[in-house]
Amino acid sequence: MNTDEPSYDILKEIDDNLGGSDTEIPMPSIDTTPIIPSNVKRYIEQALEISKNKDEETDDVQNQITEDTGAWQDSDDEKVCVSLQSKSMLKKLRKNEDEDIISGDQYEKRLRQQFEKLYPTPNWATVPSKRKRQQILDSSDSSDDEPPEELEIRNEPDKHNESNKKNDEYNESDTHNKSDTLKIQKKLLSNKKLExxxxxxxxxxxxxxxxxxxxxxxxxxxxxxxxxxxxxxxxxxxxxxxxxxxxxxxxxxxxxxxxxxxxxxxxxxxxxxxxxxxxxxxxxxxxxxxxxxxxxxxxxxxxxxxxxxxxxxxxxxxxxxxxxxxxxxxxxxxxxxxxxxxxxxxxxxxxxxxxxxxxxxxxxxxxxxxxxxxxxxxxxxxxxxxxxxxxxxxxxxxxxxxxxxxxxxxxxxxxxxxxxxxxxxxxxxxxxxxxxxxxxxxxxxxxxxxxxxxxxxxxxxxxxxxxxxxxxxxxxxxxxxxxxxxxxxxxxxxxxxxxxxxxxxxxxxxx
Known part of the structure; x- marks a missing residue:
């Protein structure tokens, strides 16, 4: 303890001699922060930093998926004018026969749309959430004019035997493995009728x-x-x-x-x-x-x-x-x-x-x-x-x-x-x-x-x-x-x- 600093009792006595005060003198605070070894502290800080970076990367990816914007936006594109009537190969970018002059960013957008018409995004390059939404849209479109595809599902029979617990566990595992490889196949094409x-x-x-x-x-x-x-x-x-x-x-x-x-x-x-x-x-x-x-x-x-x-x-x-x-x-x-x-x-x-x-x-x-x-x-x-x-x-x-x-x-x-x-x-x-x-x-x-x-x-x-x-x-x-x-x-x-x-x-x- 540092003897140069006045104790709490001495301060209280001085205050009483001066006539007292309604203000209560607070007790000196005690630091209750646990003492962490420096090597452990560095480890925790690194872990927190890695977690923060991952969160930021996830947010960035989600923003890119949500916004679906290009990685680079050139402001000069807006100043460029392109004539869709100047070359025959550009005429396919028109939305109507009379359209002619468009801005550079619109030109880029239409080129991108034209490319995507010819080369749709493959399944492996599609974000799972978008792929699922597209599958739902496709199924809703086809459901209007097409019946569901005929499927042949071969179910395994129930092999559980309640009288024997070990046998039951074995059969359950066996059935589970077979369900993993359950074949859901389209029927072979019938030679009687072609739909x-x-x-x-x-x-x-x-x-x-x-x-x-x-x-x-x-x-x-x-x-x-x-x-x-x-x-x-x-x-x-x-x-x-x-x-x-x-x-x-x-x-x-x-x-x-x-x-x-x-x-x-x-x-x-x-x-x-x-x-x-x-x-x-x-x-x-x-x-x-x-x-x-x-x-x-x-x-x-x-x-x-x-x-x-x-x-x-x-x-x-x-x-x-x-x-x-x-x-x-x-x-x-x-x-x-x-x-x-x-x-x-x-x-x-x-x-x-x-x-x-x-x-x-x-x-x-x-x-x-x-x-x-x-x-x-x-x-x-x-x-x-x-x-x-x-x-x-x-x-x-x-x-x-x-x-x-x-x-x-x-x-x-x-x-x-x-x-x-x-x-x-x-x-x-x-x-x-x-x-x-x-x-x-x-x-x-x-x-x-x-x-x-x-x-x-x-x-x-x-x-x-x-x-x-x-x-x-x-x-x-x-x-x-x-x-x-x-x-x-x-x-x-x-x-x-x-x-x-x-x-x-x-x-x-x-x-």
């Missing part, structure tokens, strides 16, 4: 001015493309209700006989009965012209196919040549030669093998890496083949002919010189013009453009044509082309009237 609903045409906002030669769905987005002899490529956002047009591109010197997306959907290749083809870069909005292919003398490039792996484009020639081109550089890689005239080509799903068929009914399997034929077989019946298609799972091979007969083989055809088809489908009476398997290889579509309403859908593996659709009352006109959407929720059908009809296949999800 189909007609929705608004793909191109109802901008019909083609000629025959629709190509219709295709974007591999990653809910977007569809039409192209035809009016030299125009059109893109539409598919919702089944309005299907708004996104943009159109005119190739002034090329009536389009075939157009296709590349494997990742960033480009469209368009070709016709010319020695050149066009590449439309969707992201950049640019159009490039490829002036022919080295060593390719044919006057038409319309018969081409892009590999699923995204590395190659193959062009089929009249003299039996298969010209392999790099999808990245659009430069020649190699030639492969078969007997007769090449009528059709298709790929294995991994892009390793190329399959071709010719006028002599010989089917070739090519190893793309070695550029060699590894197997060939004769199509049964010896009809003149017009089309070949390979299923996504590699189990089925379909070959259509000029008589309308479609032979369907299984994978054993790749080991035999004269295989027999699983079935010969004879529901078409004129030459097979287009043929495709859907994504899960449960449907094979076959069509002919030589006669009205010639489209049939074949159920796999029963190999029976669906009896209820299309039927005699389904007006398709002359079917030029068709395509299944990536998840088979839609089928689009291009016809001679310039329309791309759209039907909803209710067994499958939209996306």
């Amino acid at each position: 189909v609903t007609k929705v608004k045409h793909v191109n109802q906002q901008a019909y083609s001015q000629s025959v629709v030669q190509s219709v295709a769905f974007h591999p990653n987005a809910q977007v569809a493309m039409t192209a035809g002899l009016d030299k125009t490529i059109r893109l539409f956002q598919i919702d089944g209700k309005i299907n708004p047009k996104i943009q159109s591109v005119v190739l002034k010197d090329l009536p389009i006989y075939r157009a296709a997306f590349n494997s990742n959907g960033t480009e469209i290749i368009a070709a016709g009965r010319k020695k050149y083809f066009y590449i439309f870069n969707i992201e950049a909005g640019s159009i490039d012209k490829s002036n022919g292919i080295y060593g390719f003398q044919d006057k038409s490039l319309e018969n081409f196919s892009i590999s699923p792996c995204g590395q190659y484009i193959v062009f089929a020639g009249n003299s039996g040549y298969l010209v392999l081109v790099s999808n990245r550089t659009k430069q020649w890689i190699a030639n492969m030669k078969m007997n007769g005239t090449v009528t059709s080509v298709d790929w294995s799903n991994d892009g390793r093998y190329l399959f071709s068929v010719g006028s002599d009914a010989e089917v070739y399997q090519w190893d793309v890496n070695t550029r060699r034929c590894v197997h060939r077989f004769k199509d049964d019946g010896g009809f003149k083949p017009t089309k070949i298609s390979v299923s996504k799972n590699g189990h089925y091979f379909a070959i259509g002919s000029n008589s309308g007969i479609v032979n369907v083989y299984d994978e054993t055809c790749l080991a035999l010189p004269n295989p027999k088809p699983l079935k010969s489908i004879m529901n078409l009476t004129t030459n097979v013009h287009d043929m495709k398997f859907n994504h899960d290889s449960q449907i094979l579509g076959i069509s002919s453009h030589s006669k009205k309403n010639q489209l049939k859908l074949v159920h796999l593996p029963s190999l029976n044509v669906f009896p209820n659709w299309p039927n005699n009352l389904t007006s398709l006109n002359y079917v030029q082309c068709f395509d299944f959407s990536p998840a088979s929720g839609y089928i689009a059908i291009g016809n001679d009237k310039g329309k791309a009809l759209l039907y909803r296949l209710r067994h499958y999800p939209v996306a």
Whole structure:
């Protein structure tokens, strides 16, 4: 105790001698703060600081999610003026035909919206709360016009035995494990009836001015493309209700006989009965012209196919040549030669093998890496083949002919010189013009453009044509082309009237 400081009793005595006071002199305060060792104190302070930083980061993330604003705002954008009439590629950003000048920030916003139309945010990049809200909105939209999907739920039987506690605990654990792996599966597609609903045409906002030669769905987005002899490529956002047009591109010197997306959907290749083809870069909005292919003398490039792996484009020639081109550089890689005239080509799903068929009914399997034929077989019946298609799972091979007969083989055809088809489908009476398997290889579509309403859908593996659709009352006109959407929720059908009809296949999800 410090003896230099006066005690409480001394102070009280002085106060009494001076006459006293009503004010009570407080007792000296005693510090009751616990003594914390310096190393522990530093640890606590660091922990509090880390917790504070995490709270601030969480608040920042929540603010970003709530506000959904860009990381950088440039005030100079407001001073910039952009004319939407100055370039044809900017006209698609207009909200009406008369709109012209907009500010820089509005221009940026519309570019962003245009990009998001073509490339929607993937599921893994979506905040869980937004994903849940979107799922609720999607389910409410679809509930207005679609019945719930049929599900097969296999429940495990109750195995509890109350008389034996240990057995009960074991069974409870076993049931829990099985419930974790409970399979809730869609029923396999029935071969008796195909649930189909007609929705608004793909191109109802901008019909083609000629025959629709190509219709295709974007591999990653809910977007569809039409192209035809009016030299125009059109893109539409598919919702089944309005299907708004996104943009159109005119190739002034090329009536389009075939157009296709590349494997990742960033480009469209368009070709016709010319020695050149066009590449439309969707992201950049640019159009490039490829002036022919080295060593390719044919006057038409319309018969081409892009590999699923995204590395190659193959062009089929009249003299039996298969010209392999790099999808990245659009430069020649190699030639492969078969007997007769090449009528059709298709790929294995991994892009390793190329399959071709010719006028002599010989089917070739090519190893793309070695550029060699590894197997060939004769199509049964010896009809003149017009089309070949390979299923996504590699189990089925379909070959259509000029008589309308479609032979369907299984994978054993790749080991035999004269295989027999699983079935010969004879529901078409004129030459097979287009043929495709859907994504899960449960449907094979076959069509002919030589006669009205010639489209049939074949159920796999029963190999029976669906009896209820299309039927005699389904007006398709002359079917030029068709395509299944990536998840088979839609089928689009291009016809001679310039329309791309759209039907909803209710067994499958939209996306």
